[in-house]
Amino acid sequence: MSYIKQLQDNHSSLDNSIALIDCNNFYASCERIFNPKLMGRPIVVLSNNDGCIITRSAEAKQLGIKMGEPYFKAKKIIDKNNVKVFSSNYSLYGDISQRVMETLAKFAADVEIYSIDEAFLGLNGFENYELNIYCGYIRRIIKQWVGIPVSIGVSSTKTLSKIANNLAKKNKEYDGVCILKSWFDINDALKLTPIGDVWGIGRRLSIFLKKYNVNTAYDFTQLDKGWVRKNMGVVGEKTFLELYGVSCIELDLIPSDKKSCCVSRSFSRPIEKIHDLEESVSSYGTRVSEKIREEGLVAESMSVFVLTNYFNRKEKQYSNSIKLQLPYPTNNSIKIVKRALEGIRKIYREGYRYKKAGVILYGLTRASQTKGLLDYDRESSDSIMNTMDRINERYGSSTIRLASEGIEKAWKMKRDNISPCYTTSFQNLVQVKLE
């Protein structure tokens, strides 16, 4: 207890200011930008294959639609209340996310993009009063420039700023900004925060902690630090200290290069034939190669996997994956797809109904840093890929593609309610009526 007292008395530990900016119901808000008619109307966005509900607008939450609920289960409420349903449109969300992050970068030198709709900002040097004004300003600008409403929480550690952000979101009177920079406010906030909502405390840990009567973040801070370390490891101790204003998780400002990259999808319906699997694996191989080319990376090895539907217990199950070496580090779609096809033919077994397949590339390194002796056709390979990328960039993705990807794509993802790619395709621009 003396340690805690020491921390609380030592006010300097709250000097640090970290903001967490979180876009409100991000996917739903993206859909509203180009459809002002949807303001105030309930919206849900579905996961790949239109399976589950992954985003709900505030109005949809109020109707009692649950996060992660399968679409068919919520269909009754959705139809009855005229809820607008969207398939996920990641081209649109990705572009809008980039715009939000670019705009945020104008407000602070230190920005960590944490996810598609969240970022941490280093805001040292502002007084409390100024912080409030500055964050209100950030909110207004993001809303005006990009059209996305955000909530901002500020405190002296990442874990506390997450808690502040939750409060900003839940309490209307905060006007989207919550600053926790005094022990008085922090203790109040900790008492209001269920232990399961604390960053870094997952479902399993929160069940474990509830056995010890720890129901709120505040209860957690009253535990003995040694006990926390013994029972929850270093990660648990870090969370504990962060709740005391001791910054243990630094801003991650330079995103490290990816070490692996995966493209996998569930099929719209079960696939049985090798031919359809080959087509899907070709498409994923092409896409994953495109992705690493965008980042200037090459892959050393890869793996291909397939699996059946685990949830359908009546059917016999099978899953397998195979690791394949590439002849030399490459990002050439043709080479990668060729290996992927060899792989899928090896692990395919007849008589199963496959649900999902994917291609993963490993050992990614910068293309500019690898000059292998054996990649003798590097220049022509690069220029073919370059040409393909540029054609597809200009005329839409898959304008030019490998024949093995197939034409019908019977297995293709179901996206019945997708909105146009307003910001990434000239064919899909918003039409504004001049009447």
Next chain:
Amino acid sequence: MNEKNILSIINIGNNKKTVTPLFLDSVSAGFPSPVTDYLENKLDLNEYLVKHPAATFIVKASGPSMIEAGILSGDLLIVDRSVTPKNDNIVIASVFGELTVKKLRKKGSTLFLVSANNEYPSIEVKEEMECFIWGVVTYVIHKAITR
């Protein structure tokens, strides 16, 4: 036979050179090109048309109501949402949830959304109309060649 072989090797070499022109002044024997000193970047329309990339969107006009402002059906409009709308700006406005292009006109304390075509009426902005300015049009891209 020998001659043919040599020729084909040279051909490959030439091919490679066109793929990656690493040096602009690669011929060391002759007089260096006086132009290379003056090479600049190519003109970039993005740079010219888009001042705030994060806040700039492109929309497509459809309809005749802004003809006199030089906006024809099919034109692309560059919309900068970071610009604060001023009197006489051409704006994208949301009126009753519908996006439309109008000229913003302020008379006293009332705001009007004015068409640039006599056949289309102006709209007086009233509070109950759920009207807001979506963005300010900064450039109009019109295709001059029809065929």
